[in-house]
Amino acid sequence: MKNNFYKILILTGLLSFTSCKNANKSNKEYKNPTFFSINEGQLTRPTDYRSWVYVGSPLTPNDLNNGKAAFPEFHNVYIDPVSYEHWKEKGEWREGTILVKELVSVGTKSAASGNGYFMGEFIGLEATVKSKEHFPHEPGNWAYFSFTNPEGDLKSDARAFETNQCNSCHEANAGDDFVFTQHYPVLAVANSVGKDVIPENDPERTASSPPSIWDPTAPTPENLDIGIPLDKSELFAYLSSKKYRSFKTQEKEKHPSAGPHTKIGLPVKVFMNDIIAGSLDANNAEHPMGSTIVKEMFNADGDLAGWAVMAKTQEKTAEGNGWFWYEVTSVEDENSIAAMGNGVIGCISCHNIASKDMVRTAYPLK
Numbered sequence: 001m002k003n004n005f006y007k008i009l010i011l012t013g014l015l016s017f018t019s020c021k022n023a024n025k026s027n028k029e030y031k032n033p034t035f036f037s038i039n040e041g042q043l044t045r046p047t048d049y050r051s052w053v054y055v056g057s058p059l060t061p062n063d064l065n066n067g068k069a070a071f072p073e074f075h076n077v078y079i080d081p082v083s084y085e086h087w088k089e090k091g092e093w094r095e096g097t098i099l100v101k102e103l104v105s106v107g108t109k110s111a112a113s114g115n116g117y118f119m120g121e122f123i124g125l126e127a128t129v130k131s132k133e134h135f136p137h138e139p140g141n142w143a144y145f146s147f148t149n150p151e152g153d154l155k156s157d158a159r160a161f162e163t164n165q166c167n168s169c170h171e172a173n174a175g176d177d178f179v180f181t182q183h184y185p186v187l188a189v190a191n192s193v194g195k196d197v198i199p200e201n202d203p204e205r206t207a208s209s210p211p212s213i214w215d216p217t218a219p220t221p222e223n224l225d226i227g228i229p230l231d232k233s234e235l236f237a238y239l240s241s242k243k244y245r246s247f248k249t250q251e252k253e254k255h256p257s258a259g260p261h262t263k264i265g266l267p268v269k270v271f272m273n274d275i276i277a278g279s280l281d282a283n284n285a286e287h288p289m290g291s292t293i294v295k296e297m298f299n300a301d302g303d304l305a306g307w308a309v310m311a312k313t314q315e316k317t318a319e320g321n322g323w324f325w326y327e328v329t330s331v332e333d334e335n336s337i338a339a340m341g342n343g344v345i346g347c348i349s350c351h352n353i354a355s356k357d358m359v360r361t362a363y364p365l366k
Contacts, residue, residue: 035080056349074104091192124148216341218321226290236334246292249277267298320348
């Protein structure tokens with residue numbers, strides 16, 4: 001028993017020593033290694049590249065290129081770690097740089113989060129190498145390879161493409177020495193930052209996301225009395241009280257929505273105040289301030305599920321900015337807001353096709 005205990009101690013010590021030794025060896029090996037092999041002009045297919053530095057996944061889908069995209073698949077791009085460190089320190093691509101592009105088909109175009117482009121299957125592999133030793137006559141000493149096989153399994157080695165097939169385009173359009181760094185923020189922010197800097201640890205970021213088409217682009221007037229509140233909580237309370245149902249001009253029955261209010265085709269019912277009804281009767285080109293329309297939105301079972309509101313907050317339409325837009329998709333949660341404020345592009349773009357100052361509802365109401 002005692003001997004077994006000592007054996008375990010010795011073995012544990014050896015394992016710890018070996019682990020540290022291997023870690024140190026790995027770091028030393030990363031000082032100036034070569035991550036590719038070229039024999040008789042052919043590049044051996046790179047392996048283990050998913051453990052390298054991931055650069056990005058550009059996509060130029062057929063849907064956005066009239067069905068004729070040159071590269072309709074995702075390109076998962078990786079760069080060897082030593083070249084990435086050199087790029088951080090020097091801002092240049094070292095002799096021996098290799099980037100690998102793993103080709104992935106476009107799979108489904110819808111998910112729980114919404115519509116988009118989502119990855120499908122692995123369909124190919126490409127690589128580009130910078131080597132003056134092997135490609136002294138290529139522009140920038142870059143050469144491009146494809147291991148993709150139409151029959152399925154990747155080729156074990158590949159010969160470089162002709163210069164005019166890849167290199168000429170990279171030379172004319174790439175941001176830094178034949179590499180499209182302008183399309184890869186991982187590379188762009190790492191350019192010459194210093195060998196001891198880890199860019200992703202910097203907390204600084206630009207805008208978290210571009211403005212949504214459902215965000216307001218114009219200020220909403222404060223303390224404006226137009227018969228309907230414009231404050232979020234006050235407006236939700238007003239709608240919940242059903243006070244708008246006292247409007248004289250309203251639909252007798254629900255009708256299928258022709259717009260994206262919750263979902264096209266679901267029932268809605270429209271209520272108009274006297275100001276907008278009188279303006280529509282007069283066939284005015286612009287409706288006066290205070291014009292208000294409330295739309296009840298129902299689910300497929302016919303239950304009230306939310307409201308949409310448009311209210312004129314100034315005399316001039318100002319390309320839609322003079323209208324206050326609001327949509328909430330719950331009758332219980334005032335924060336379930338799809339849009340709120342003046343100048344909401346998503347609302348304006350739909351209502352702008354109306355001939356009666358943003359009002360799309362057929363009038364007189366039925």
